Amino acid sequence: MEKSNGEVKEEFKAPSDGSVCGFDSLHRLLKENLKPQHFQEVSRIIHGLNCGKALKAITLPKSAAALSLDRGFDLQAFSFNAEKELLREPRIVRVGLIQNSIALPTTAPFLDQKRAIFEKLEPIIDAAGASGVNILCLQEAWMMPFAFCTREKRWCEFAEPVDGESTKFLQKFAVKYNMVIISSILERDINHGEVIWNTAVVIGNHGNIIGKHRKNHIPRIGDFNESTYYVEGNTGHPVFETAYGKIAINICYGRHHPLNWLAFGLNGAEIVFNPSATVGELSEPMWPIEARNAAIANSYFAASVNRVGTEIYPNPFTSGDGKPAHPDLGLFYGSSHFSAPDASSTPSLSRNRDGLIIADMDLNLCRQYKDKWGFRMTARYDLYADLLARYLKPDFEPQVISDPLLHKKSS
Amino acid sequence: MEKSNGEVKEEFKAPSDGSVCGFDSLHRLLKENLKPQHFQEVSRIIHGLNCGKALKAITLPKSAAALSLDRGFDLQAFSFNAEKELLREPRIVRVGLIQNSIALPTTAPFLDQKRAIFEKLEPIIDAAGASGVNILCLQEAWMMPFAFCTREKRWCEFAEPVDGESTKFLQKFAVKYNMVIISSILERDINHGEVIWNTAVVIGNHGNIIGKHRKNHIPRIGDFNESTYYVEGNTGHPVFETAYGKIAINICYGRHHPLNWLAFGLNGAEIVFNPSATVGELSEPMWPIEARNAAIANSYFAASVNRVGTEIYPNPFTSGDGKPAHPDLGLFYGSSHFSAPDASSTPSLSRNRDGLIIADMDLNLCRQYKDKWGFRMTARYDLYADLLARYLKPDFEPQVISDPLLHKKSS
Structure with missing residues (x-):
């Protein structure tokens, strides 16, 4: 696989299993x-x-386009539609998502690896800043290779406290560009026994840390098991009220859980980000479905970010695909994109290259679609609160109506 | 629009609003x-x-193909993949969905309209029977035009008790072909003050009525309001244990509610049918998303059926699209299809023609994907039972973390 600087490195080759087109x-x-x-x-x-309706293309400043050309990252920008209202001004927010491969082989010293990612991201964040992006979201665990497939504990060294160096790296951009940044990191919680979490840090547009959210649903997929490193988050379903709207973060595997998406909606989110790290053979056919379904069902915008490239590890491992041990999890297929409450979505960024996708969204569209489709009004939450409460009990009995003639032979 | 017999009738013309391709x-x-x-x-x-993986095409008997050619309905058949297990035999079920336009103008005498639909469906059901379909599902309110957009009360005359003539019409096919049939009708509940419901009747393969399910979520979309005719169902989320597996019915607008899909899953459904009547301008971009998301999230098969054609009414009405009164709701775009727990889906039937789509599904795939992806195991239902219980209270306060610098001016 070609890196953004045109250099071909063995560590980024496409898998040869034929599944990736x-x-x-x-x-x-x-x-x-x-x-x-x-x-x-x-x-x-x-x-x-x-x-x-049509998605309008946004004209970005020449400096952003120049950075994209120079550094070889995909750059796309769109504007969603919304109706003009009579009593509310439009609330147009410019949102950006960055997808990227790692920058050095996983065998390089850890600090070098992290710093090289910082270096690689800098011009892409600058392009976002130059484009006037208000809220920027990076991919899951952007500051490291997604090493959880190896089950080796040494990768824990990448973990940082919420106010660690990755946060500090981003805070200066937040201030420089007056930008909210969502930074999904491997967190080490110093004050609670140095335990590790999968955490999104929300940095305000003044560079302050507004808060954090910890991944609610931890994947066990075949023998791929992230709970080797961290368990289910303990931060609920917070919505962060920022200068540019109410946002929430559904980290990676949480996108398979409609209840997780729902909870952020009930708490008032207008944009829900899904920073991810997911590979082709496992999830690519689900990728255009789940966030978009959430945007429709919950009348909010959804923003999907996935990393790029194939990451090769020193020691082979099995990874839930039933194949003999091999040194990579598969191709992270990028394809970052946005979905809107009116069921529209943008095209996706490249499957193979680093990229920045930008969308202008009028947050008024959320309430417009709540009013139009009436999903919350018709949701009958009482039925489901009751069902879930009953389901939790050990003696739950499903509502099943059996055909009394079930065992009668056909005449 | 051309009818299946090749005759062109004014009543079935495509709308001229440019939205339908x-x-x-x-x-x-x-x-x-x-x-x-x-x-x-x-x-x-x-x-x-x-x-x-590939969807295999199924070879159907010549008699089914001949009926399709002779009557001009679309006929497609596929087989989903599943792994062989060591302790369970495959549980392969052949499932069919029928989509159709109405058969006579809406100005014809009501009994003639209903009987003409019976007549039109007969060869399509015969094709399903000849093909060995085990479970057959018709579209929402298949025995009448979808007149709820008119808000005129006279269409209530189409309503029937659960054991009425539409059920009787289908019972003979159930017996003849040893087939479970899901029949979505406008129900009149004689024993409860003759109230009207939107109801799916489940007919067992011996022709017996196994039970019924009433539509849980009733659309109010703009000024389109089905609750003019019937209100939210009172039958919970039943799963019907039939000779061919555990099935449930999520009627039409219920597909926009992930909780509704979830509830059928919690009660053990292996196939959830979504008999619908929905038009292009409103919902076509959501149609390939929602049922498929449900199949993924709940590890079951989903079966989506939509009616076909444009139905012209005698008196113009407004229908939630903001346009002046006009005599039709829009184009029912067919496009019936199946989705599987592994995120695969079949192609869709025609957008314009009557059709029968058939799929072989090994119900073992449901548990295989529960085991592989672990969504139920990682679902944390306790969090959501608690959240929904709190959300129901009038004094519910969303979990919001506000940026303390929210109103600070940028430097």
Whole structure:
């Protein structure tokens, strides 16, 4: 796999299992291969652009485009639609997502690896800043390789306190660009026995730490088991009220849990970020579905970020795919994108390259769609509060109506 | 719009609002316009056929194909993948979904309209029977035009008791073909003051009525309001244990509610049917998302059925789209399809024509994916039981962490 500087390193080769296809972007593939009217029709279905609506492209400053060209990262920007209201001004927020591969082989000294990622991200964050991004979100555990597949404990050394060097690195950009930044790190909780968590730190636009959220749902997928390193979060479902709107973070595997998405919605989130690290063979067909479903069901924006590239480890391991031990988890397929409450979504960033995707979203769209579709009004939460309470009991009996003729032979 | 017999009737013309595109099937459009290797790659993403898996086409008996040709209905059949297990035999069930337009203008005498639908469905049900379908599901309120957009009360005359003539019509097929049939009707509950419900009747493979489920979530979308006719169902979330597996029915608008899908899963459903009647401008971009998300999140199969065509009413009405009064709700876009717990899905039936789609599914796949992805094990239902109980209280306060510098001016 080619790195953003054009240099080819053995550590980033594409897996040879045949499951990963060669194209870089579904959107571009279709655009290049379909007639314009067919492309438009397919986009209508795939990206939810009904009723003659169109995602407008945003013109970014030349400096951002120049950084993208110079550093070889994908750069895309769109604007979602919303109605003008009579009593509220539009509340347009510019949101950015950064996806990236790691910068050095996993065999390099840890501090070098981390610093090299900082260095690699700097121009991409600058491009976001130059573009006037208000809220920026990085991928899950962006400050390290996603080493949890190895089950080796030494990777814990990457963990930092919430106010550690990765946070400090980002705080200066938050101040410089008046930007809220969501930073998903491996956290070491010094004051509670040095335990480790998977944590998103929310940095305010003045560089202050507004708070943190710890990953609620921890994957056990086959023999891939992140609870080797950290367990289920203890921070509930906080919504962070920032200068640019109410935001929440559903970390990675939590996107498979509709209840997790729901809880952030009940607490008032207008944008829910899903910083992820997930590979093609496992989850790629789910990736365009789950966050978008959450945006529809909860009448908020969803922002999906996934890392890029294949990370090779020194010692082979098994990773839940039933294959013999091998040195990589698979291809992190990027494809970061946004989904909106009106069921529309942006195209995705590249499957293979670092990238920055930007969207302008009028947060008024959330309430407009609550009013239009009435999902909260028709939700009957009382039924489900009751069901879940009953389900928790050891003697729960499912509501099953059996055919009394079940064991009668057919005539 | 062309009827299945080739005759063109004014009542079935496509709307002229520009929102409805001309293609009949996304799958066929892509297949015809992309190079084979591109088509395969796009299918992998769109239909979730990862890891070299492929949906196998099923060879149906010639009699079924002949009926499809003769009557002009779309006929497609697929087989989902599952692993062989060591301790359980495969539990392969053949499931069919029928989508159709109405058969006579809405101005025809009501009994004629209903009988004409019976007549039109007969050969399609015969094709399902000839194909060995075990469980068949029809679309929402299949025995009438979907007149709830008119807000006129006279359409209530279509309502029937659970054991009414529509049930009797289907019972003979259930017996003849040893088939479970899910029949979504407008129900009149004689024993409770003749009140009306939106109800799915489950007919066992011996022709017996196993039970009924009443639509849990009733749409109010803009000024489209089905609660003019019936209110929220009072039958909970029953799972019906049939000769061919445990099934449940999430009627139409209930598909927008992840909690509704969840509840059927908690009660043990292996296949959840979503008989629907929904139009292009409102919901088409959500249609490929929601049932598929439910199949993934709940580790069961989902089966989506939507009606076909544009139904013209005698008196114009407004229908939530903000346009002046007009005589139709819009195009019911068909597109019936299946989704599986492994995130794969079949292509969809035609957007414009009547159709029968069939899939073989090994119900063992449900538990295989529960075991693999561990969603139930990692669900933390206790958190959500508690949250929903608190949310119901009038003094619920969302979990919000405000930036203390929220109102500080930027330097």
